[in-house]
Amino acid sequence: MGKKKFAIPTADFNALHDTMSAAFNNTGTGHVDVIPLRKLELDPENPRDFAIEIIDIQQGIELDDPQAERKQKEMDSLRGLADSILTQGLINPVLVYESGEKYRIVAGERRTLASFIAKKEDIHAKILSSKPDLLKKSQLQWIENMLREDLSLWEKMKNLVEIVNAYSQEKNKPVAGITVTEISQLVSCSLPHASNYHSLLNGTDELKEEIKKGNIKNIEKAALIAKAPKEAQARLINMCVSGATPSELKQIKEDSNIRIIKKSSGGEHLKRITLGTTKQPEVVKMIVELIIENDKFLHLKDRIGDIRWDNHLSVKKGFRKLLRQLERARLERVEGV
Amino acid sequence: MATKVIVVSTNKGGEGKTTNSINLSDHSAIIQNKKTLLLDLDPQSNASNNYLPMEKDPAYPEGKRPPVHPAYDPNTHKDWDGRSSIADLFWGNDVCPYPTRFSNLDICPGHAFKLLEAERVTRSEVIEKIHRHLQRFIKQLQGLNKYELIVIDTPPSKGPLTVAAIKSCTHMVIPSQMETDSIDGVYGIMQLWKQEALSRPASDPIELVGIVANKFREVSLHKQFYDSLRSNEITSRLLMDKKMKERIIYPELRVKDPVTNQTRSIFELDKKDKARLEVEEVCGEIMRRVYQHG
Numbered sequence: 001m002g003k004k005k006f007a008i009p010t011a012d013f014n015a016l017h018d019t020m021s022a023a024f025n026n027t028g029t030g031h032v033d034v035i036p037l038r039k040l041e042l043d044p045e046n047p048r049d050f051a052i053e054i055i056d057i058q059q060g061i062e063l064d065d066p067q068a069e070r071k072q073k074e075m076d077s078l079r080g081l082a083d084s085i086l087t088q089g090l091i092n093p094v095l096v097y098e099s100g101e102k103y104r105i106v107a108g109e110r111r112t113l114a115s116f117i118a119k120k121e122d123i124h125a126k127i128l129s130s131k132p133d134l135l136k137k138s139q140l141q142w143i144e145n146m147l148r149e150d151l152s153l154w155e156k157m158k159n160l161v162e163i164v165n166a167y168s169q170e171k172n173k174p175v176a177g178i179t180v181t182e183i184s185q186l187v188s189c190s191l192p193h194a195s196n197y198h199s200l201l202n203g204t205d206e207l208k209e210e211i212k213k214g215n216i217k218n219i220e221k222a223a224l225i226a227k228a229p230k231e232a233q234a235r236l237i238n239m240c241v242s243g244a245t246p247s248e249l250k251q252i253k254e255d256s257n258i259r260i261i262k263k264s265s266g267g268e269h270l271k272r273i274t275l276g277t278t279k280q281p282e283v284v285k286m287i288v289e290l291i292i293e294n295d296k297f298l299h300l301k302d303r304i305g306d307i308r309w310d311n312h313l314s315v316k317k318g319f320r321k322l323l324r325q326l327e328r329a330r331l332e333r334v335e336g337v
Numbered sequence: 338m339a340t341k342v343i344v345v346s347t348n349k350g351g352e353g354k355t356t357n358s359i360n361l362s363d364h365s366a367i368i369q370n371k372k373t374l375l376l377d378l379d380p381q382s383n384a385s386n387n388y389l390p391m392e393k394d395p396a397y398p399e400g401k402r403p404p405v406h407p408a409y410d411p412n413t414h415k416d417w418d419g420r421s422s423i424a425d426l427f428w429g430n431d432v433c434p435y436p437t438r439f440s441n442l443d444i445c446p447g448h449a450f451k452l453l454e455a456e457r458v459t460r461s462e463v464i465e466k467i468h469r470h471l472q473r474f475i476k477q478l479q480g481l482n483k484y485e486l487i488v489i490d491t492p493p494s495k496g497p498l499t500v501a502a503i504k505s506c507t508h509m510v511i512p513s514q515m516e517t518d519s520i521d522g523v524y525g526i527m528q529l530w531k532q533e534a535l536s537r538p539a540s541d542p543i544e545l546v547g548i549v550a551n552k553f554r555e556v557s558l559h560k561q562f563y564d565s566l567r568s569n570e571i572t573s574r575l576l577m578d579k580k581m582k583e584r585i586i587y588p589e590l591r592v593k594d595p596v597t598n599q600t601r602s603i604f605e606l607d608k609k610d611k612a613r614l615e616v617e618e619v620c621g622e623i624m625r626r627v628y629q630h631g
């Protein structure tokens with residue numbers, strides 16, 4: 001008779017493994033608990049978006065308060081969230097850290113204020129054992145903000161600026177030197193998204209002003225404008241505010257690129273350079289990938305769009321687009337456009 | 338150095354919690370010369386009976402109660418009946434550790450009836466009445482720095498007493514046979530460990546020292562179960578290298594001498610005794626892991 005074989009049942013084994021793994025990987029990251037609402041306080045070091053204080057909700061807004069009107073509007077704007085908390089509860093815990101006997105809010109000011117309006121006694125919170133550093137705090141707020149459906153582009157940008165500034169301080173690196181790759185790692189997003197954020201950070205004051213006013217709300221449109229030549233931006237902003245679609249904006253931008261290239265050539269007849277031919281789309285693919293994998297040209301991937309490598313026409317169009325984008329990129333570097 | 342608090346726990350009875358608690362306490366006090374305190378939270382009070390002449394409780398004949406404390410003086414202690422157990426904690430009373438015949442080892446014995454009653458608290462009361470009491474007691478002991486090591490023996494369940502012990506400890510040891518029901522017990526107690534580990538800040542961790550393969554026999558079942566835990570990267574981290582074999586000496590040592598009414602410690606056997614060497618290795622490995630965590 002052969003040797004007997006015994007094994008811990010797979011389900012039991014996996015359960016043991018998963019339990020250990022979860023504990024090892026998450027120890028010390030904070031825990032979730034229900035805490036009395038009265039123990040929450042706003043972080044005095046946090047720049048606030050709201051004028052309204054907890055005491056205004058608890059005791060009413062003073063009539064002679066110079067910010068009474070603003071506070072009343074804010075209170076009214078939070079009532080919808082307060083009603084939702086009353087009927088459905090708080091979906092996402094607020095994020096706090098322990099500060100003596102109290103808990104200071106890292107993220108979730110709106111939810112906290114709305115909970116007070118809803119006259120709740122306690123609140124679900126994820127509790128960090130100590131105050132997170134500036135970079136960690138901004139990143140945690142970013143993660144929290146991503147869950148908000150009503151988050152404006154301006155609020156997103158402000159949070160991003162905080163993250164980038166904190167990172168710049170920590171690494172002793174100028175903000176202007178922060179790369180697309182670094183942004184993608186800081187906010188855990190794809191490189192094309194990071195490229196959009198990078199462009200917005202370096203956008204003009206006019207563009208940022210329109211975003212702040214809420215006239216430009218779409219990140220793709222805003223990034224497109226930010227990447228356009230400065231001469232074209234004013235027109236692009238106007239078109240965007242008037243409701244132009246991304247395709248329309250793209251077209252205007254492309255036209256602007258061509259005009260600028262022709263202008264910078266000083267009217268000289270453009271000599272074409274033929275780059276040779278190949279029957280193998282794979283060769284074109286190798287060239288394209290080599291270029292757009294370079295840090296300097298990562299942002300071009302978004303601009304040239306998807307190329308169908310099994311379709312010669314798509315390959316031809318895509319490669320032409322890349323050449324145009326490279327010309328534009330060169331011009332930007334040479335002429336500081 | 339801060340007092341370490343080791344809980345010996347698993348969800349299943351008969352796995353060797355009490356034997357391991359006794360061995361660890363003896364090893365710490367006798368071999369390592371550390372001032373040690375053993376808390377017996379198990380209503381069966383077998384660990385207490387190993388060190389003290391526990392008595393049948395007239396009010397609860399199925400269970401035992403501690404003997405009168407050696408320091409009791411009826412002339413001076415008017416409000417005390419002379420008996421003290423760890424269960425008194427949960428009734429808001431002081432707890433007075435008993436000395437044992439080993440100078441470095443004290444014990445807060447169990448009390449069957451009082452511990453069982455303590456476990457009958459309602460859900461809403463359990464945190465205040467059980468968890469916090471034990472936590473405060475342990476913190477006080479740590480603050481006094483009277484003991485270098487506290488070992489807690491627990492009942493074979495996931496009730497309030499076991500949870501309280503886990504919430505109060507710095508380290509956890511899980512003895513287990515290498516059999517199906519035992520592994521189930523390990524999984525059960527590890528849920529409590531995980532819950533506690535995730536709720537603690539990084540500055541106050543609960544370290545899972547390891548799973549001690551106990552009552553181990555050189556049979557295919559035990560060897561293969563052990564090997565499968567060993568073969569996985571995650572589970573192998575927690576499987577102790579040294580095993581405790583099934584030996585008759587362990588229950589034999591717990592039989593009290595008819596003349597002295599005392600048991601013997603494994604560390605009172607000959608230094609070359611196989612069982613003693615085995616326990617020294619296991620306890621040595623546990624202590625190394627405990628003290629390497631800082």
